[in-house]
Amino acid sequence: DVKVTQSSRYLVKRTGEKVFLECVQDMDHENMFWYRQDPGLGLRLIYFSYDVKMKEKGDIPEGYSVSREKKERFSLILESASTNQTSMYLCASSFAGASTDTQYFGPGTRLTVL
Amino acid sequence: AQSVAQPEDQVNVAEGNPLTVKCTYSVSGNPYLFWYVQYPNRGLQFLLKYITGDNLVKGSYGFEAEFNKSQTSFHLKKPSALVSDSALYFCAVRKAGNKLTFGGGTRVLVKP
Numbered sequence: 001d002v003k004v005t006q007s008s009r010y011l012v013k014r015t016g017e018k019v020f021l022e023c024v025q026d027m028d029h030e031n032m033f034w035y036r037q038d039p040g041l042g043l044r045l046i047y048f049s050y051d052v053k054m055k056e057k058g059d060i061p062e063g064y065s066v067s068r069e070k071k072e073r074f075s076l077i078l079e080s081a082s083t084n085q086t087s088m089y090l091c092a093s094s095f096a097g098a099s100t101d102t103q104y105f106g107p108g109t110r111l112t113v114l
Numbered sequence: 115a116q117s118v119a120q121p122e123d124q125v126n127v128a129e130g131n132p133l134t135v136k137c138t139y140s141v142s143g144n145p146y147l148f149w150y151v152q153y154p155n156r157g158l159q160f161l162l163k164y165i166t167g168d169n170l171v172k173g174s175y176g177f178e179a180e181f182n183k184s185q186t187s188f189h190l191k192k193p194s195a196l197v198s199d200s201a202l203y204f205c206a207v208r209k210a211g212n213k214l215t216f217g218g219g220t221r222v223l224v225k226p
Contacts, residue, residue, distance in 0.1 A: 004157070033213070035216075040123070040218050040219075041218055042118075042120075042204060042216035042217050042218045042219050043158075043204065043206075043214075043216040044216075045213055045214070045215075048213055058213065090157060090158065092158075102148070102160050102163065103160075103214060104160070105150075105157035105158040105159070106157050107155075107156060107157040108156075108157050
């Protein structure tokens with residue numbers, strides 16, 4: 001079974017802090033994704049990586065950056081956390097072969113910014 | 115631009131009754147459509163996908179979905195709902211670059 005893990009289930013930070021969310025997958029997937037989930041808005045793509053050191057902006061990249069130094073690990077960084085970044089953050093991964101490949105999701109990190 | 119709409123925020127159904135969760139889409143080109151489910155305090159789990167071929171797609175946990183090109187719909191169905199099917203359901207469409215666009219989600223509540 002594919003396993004996608006995220007470093008924290010719950011996180012509480014203060015405004016202005018630098019926040020790191022970590023995601024690790026064990027299936028040698030090329031693609032990795034970061035989404036945020038908000039009620040009524042579904043999931044919105046923040047950033048996407050299709051290879052080590054490669055990244056592409058998603059639909060809502062403002063206020064976020066990412067890092068992918070190793071194939072299995074994809075980090076989401078909030079340079080200066082703000083209250084409007086309080087949300088559920090979901091990581092996903094997939095093979096790069098066909099555009100129909102399924103994305104597999106981690107359990108999510110619920111981030112609260114005070 | 116690709117988009118997905120789930121017109122119902124919540125669906126209530128009695129256990130044993132049929133369950134339908136609606137999804138409509140807007141894409142250019144051939145649609146690749148997905149359904150995911152999220153149980154409380156869990157990540158999203160893949161249920162099924164439509165790529166091509168038979169319009170009726172069967173997936174996990176007894177769910178199926180019907181692709182209707184003329185109505186641009188991809189409704190999720192289960193003939194007999196269980197209390198354990200209570201969860202948040204998301205429809206999604208693939209767009210260029212292996213990225214997904216998700217609908218807003220539909221909460222399903224199955225009552226005993």
